Amino acid sequence: MLEIRLQKFLAHAGIASRRKAEEMIKQGRVAVNNVIVENMGVTVSSNDVVTVDGVPVITEEKKVYIMLNKPVGFVSTSKDQFGRPTVIDLVKDVEMRIYPVGRLDYDTSGLILLTNDGDFTYRLTHPKHEINKVYEAVISGFPKDNEIKRFEAGLKIEDYQTSPAKFLVLDKQGVNTLVRITIHEGKNRQVRKMCEAIGHKVLTLKRIQIGPIALGNLPEGKWRHLSDNEIKTLY
Template structure:
């Protein structure tokens, strides 16, 4: 193996995304040849022994990419400090150590991608790549044209300004509205906060598409491998 930066090595090994790997290094959790790493620019080769929290790290050659239809009631992390079920519990039979690409809230369902490829995760989650995420939501009330225009132009939420988004009404029933929303950011609970900012509470939320990959008819709680074509489409 040629010399590569330590954070890239950790990403290739499926430990975490490159950004998460950098955080681990800063936290003093990574050692090379029994020496805790302090230099973010350190490079390693196949002759080096890399450990995270004292556990040896080996590069996994085969990369795995799967899509899961996450039910409500699961957290999008590898472990949960409160003992709640995680998306990893639903893909244990995939046979690899995987981690989720981005997140879906505990009370949000739908499409989430999991992998052991840190570079792939970086590609899908970094804002500069502007990967679209499409959601269907049931919101309270009936949004007015001016509210929709505000939503689509971008909103000031807490300490950040959201980018322009897409908002379309699919159906109206009783006191609620079914809408389709497209964003390319991934801030915490962003869709819910954007809807609340225009005066409408999200009652249910489901992600149906990431980039060109659609959930389609994948049953809730089930997963499948991405095809080679789908993987290439995301790159």
């Protein structure tokens, strides 16, 4: 959870309304980490111990499920050691601490999910669940039938063999080709490496679907909460 004002924390925990919580603070009934608080400017996070009349306030963090249309130039981590912008920077107005489910490369755009639900993350990222991920890519040249068959059968990439995949030609764009690729693995830069293995460099790459959840017309850089039905279908 991000730091929020103490009275808001008490209201979210169901202790009292925000106005009533402010009165309790002024009365010296609220402590943070064993220190009595009497002003309204104090903020707390999930690492703090808050008590009211000496009784600890126990909160169950609300589960959050978000879909984001990630632009190129953002990393799929909560923090970046090189100071690059992260996907979390695009959802700053979400109060709870959330993190990306899986990853999208710095130079790949499209659908990424964020949550604070560890079980949800496990279900979507563990290889045994084989959740399909669908990408649209512009690749150099025009893939031949035998190259597509090799791609779909699985390729030897560095030290691993990829699982069977789907490869659909959508359109020719000058000297390049727009294709749709479906895989259920998530190795580092896997789609790019697979395309290069059949002789076609990826020029642009965008993820448009995870399992049954499609990016749709969500604008780049924007996000929305998943619906209850979407969450259920992913589970």
